[in-house]
Amino acid sequence: MTVHDLARALPEIPALRERCRAYAMLDAILCPEWEDRYYSFDAKWSAGEEMASMRTGTGDLWSIVFSAAGAFVRGFDHEAPMSPAGNGGRLWPGLVESVPPEFADSVDEPAFSYDGVLEATVCLWRRTGDDRWQAGDIEFPPGDDPDGATNLFETLVDGSYHEFAEDYYERPVDADAVRAILDLRPLTTDLVKRLNPDLALVDLAADLAEIGYPRQ
Numbered sequence: 001m002t003v004h005d006l007a008r009a010l011p012e013i014p015a016l017r018e019r020c021r022a023y024a025m026l027d028a029i030l031c032p033e034w035e036d037r038y039y040s041f042d043a044k045w046s047a048g049e050e051m052a053s054m055r056t057g058t059g060d061l062w063s064i065v066f067s068a069a070g071a072f073v074r075g076f077d078h079e080a081p082m083s084p085a086g087n088g089g090r091l092w093p094g095l096v097e098s099v100p101p102e103f104a105d106s107v108d109e110p111a112f113s114y115d116g117v118l119e120a121t122v123c124l125w126r127r128t129g130d131d132r133w134q135a136g137d138i139e140f141p142p143g144d145d146p147d148g149a150t151n152l153f154e155t156l157v158d159g160s161y162h163e164f165a166e167d168y169y170e171r172p173v174d175a176d177a178v179r180a181i182l183d184l185r186p187l188t189t190d191l192v193k194r195l196n197p198d199l200a201l202v203d204l205a206a207d208l209a210e211i212g213y214p215r216q
Contacts, residue, residue, distance in 0.1 A: 001150040002140055005121045007133035009157045013071045013126055016156075020052030020064060022182045023161055028207040029181075029195045030169055038168065043212035050212075054152070061119070063112060066122020067103035068128065074112060075122035081141040082121040089115070092137040092147070094102050095123050102127060121147045166206055186216040 001009075010016055024041035031037045038054055045051035048067055055061040062075035077083065082092040095105050096118065103125050112118055140146040153166045161182065165173045166184040177194040185191070187208065189201045201215070208215050 001145065003124055003135040003138065003147055003155070006122065006149045006153055006157065007124050007135050008153040010073075010133050010153075012126075013066065013128070016064070016071065017050070017052070017066050018184055019159065019182070021213055022184060023156070024052065024211050025187070025207070025213045026161060026178060026181050026195070028167065028204060028211065029192055029199060030165060030173065032196075032199060032203065038164075041211045043210060044173040054156070060148065060152060062122070065103075065106045070125065070127040070130065072099075072103040072122065072125045073133075074106070074118065074120040075148060075152040077121050077145075078153050080121040080146060080148035080151075081143055082147045084117050084119075089117060091118060091120060092138065095120060095134065096138040098134075098136045099123065099125060118119050122149050122152060135208060136155065184214060186214045188216045 011019070020039070021041050023039040024192040027039045034040070036057075038056065039052070040054075041050070041052045043050050045065070052064040052066070052130055053062065059078035060076065062073065065072045078085065082095070084090055099107055106112065107118055112120070124133050126133045138147075143174040147152055155161065159182065162173060162175050162178045165178070174194045177191050180191055181187070187201065187204070192201050192204065207213075
């Protein structure tokens with residue numbers, strides 16, 4: 001999969017936003033220690049913007065900025081052939097040249113950059129009102145995953161959080177409870193206990209506020 005395949009596979013902006021919120025809520029329940037989580041969501045990241053993010057802890061990451069303009073996605077696979085590290089410190093040709101001006105602030109965002117260069121091997125966007133996701137005109141290097149799109153986004157695209165969680169957290173995870181949160185059902189004490197018996201609903205107050213997830 002490349003960014004062009006990813007653009008065809010991602011759901012529309014509202015559905016993607018809700019999936020990101022659900023992933024972040026699930027991680028908050030399964031992993032109270034924020035620094036050890038994969039998925040996060042900040043409903044008040046900046047004025048008029050929300051941000052979903054993923055980080056593996058080994059250098060791979062992505063962020064999605066949701067705003068009135070639409071959504072801007074960038075992903076960084078540090079071992080991908082398209083990494084700036086293997087391209088003289090420069091972004092791969094075509095990656096960001098056609099990003100619309102509505103998302104220029106995200107391209108230039110210092111939090112997404114390293115040494116002044118956007119940390120990105122994947123970049124795509126969708127403006128409010130667009131009928132599809134878009135990406136730049138890119139000539140990809142050889143390989144099955146040249147930009148890291150599969151490595152970075154496969155779990156987000158196919159909704160396979162349950163399989164991810166059992167593998168990453170190395171324990172059984174209640175599949176019905178996961179589905180309930182993926183459906184954005186209001187968080188209850190029962191749902192929390194089914195996923196993490198050592199956690200109480202009150203312990204998640206700060207996460208609920210940050211993610212903007214509904215509660216009973």
